[in-house]
Amino acid sequence: MWSGPRNLSTAMMYSFGNRADFAVWDEPFYAPYLATSDYDHPMKDEIIASHEANAETVASLCLDSIPDQKPHFYMKHMPHHMLDPFPRDWIRSCVNVHLIRHPARVIASYGNKRAQITSEDIGFQQQLALYRAFGGVVIDSADIRKNPKEMLQILCDIIGLDFDDAMLSWPSGPRPFDGVWATHWYDAVHKSTGFAGAEGPLPDVGEDHHLLQSVMPAYEEMAKDAI
DSSP states (O other), X not given: OBXXXXXXXXXXXXXXXXXXXXXXXXXXXXXXHHHHSOOOOTTHHHHHHHSOOOHHHHHHHHTSOOGGGOSEEEEEBOGGGOOTTXXXXXXXXXXXXXXEOOHHHHHHHHTTTOSOOOHXXXXXXXXXXXXXXXXXXXXXXXXXXXXXXXXXXXXXXXXXXXXXXXXXXXXXXXXXXXXXXXXXXXXXXXXXXXXXXXXXXXXXXXXXXXXXXXXXXXXXXXXXXXX
């Protein structure tokens, strides 16, 4: 599952993670991304220390045996974590799903956590590049929030997976598969027990209007292929 931040990505991870037949891995390349780049993220040192930080090792583990001998493995990936030197051949062996969200909503939500936002931070161009290279299924978070059961049933059918009602709700609080960064980023989803309802009007992004305009073409190209 590929998506930028603030895209409903953690809720989707909790949805699939609530199934008995899935193991889950939260942002496998986050530590390699931080260890290899000079990007300054909250909890950077703790993330690198607590998770595997070698990109080649992470790539090999993506194709290794599934933890706990589960039949399916849900990996929550951020496109901007896939720096140019990182291995990508493993992607071809996966069922790739691209979760998208209108950039105005992403920018507004991300701005609540970080004062300065760049296109690199929210990953729209990087996600489009991965979609062009490897294909996959596109699903818009707005459609999931409007009708979670219908959209998850459609998604499961497309990727050859039986739908499970367990995907529609989960216990509140953290999950054992959360990355160490959950204490900074996952406060809202930790209070949730299911998908939030449909979203209202698009927010005003104010001074970030130039950023919105720069990433809209990438979003729109993927949105036209959404299920």
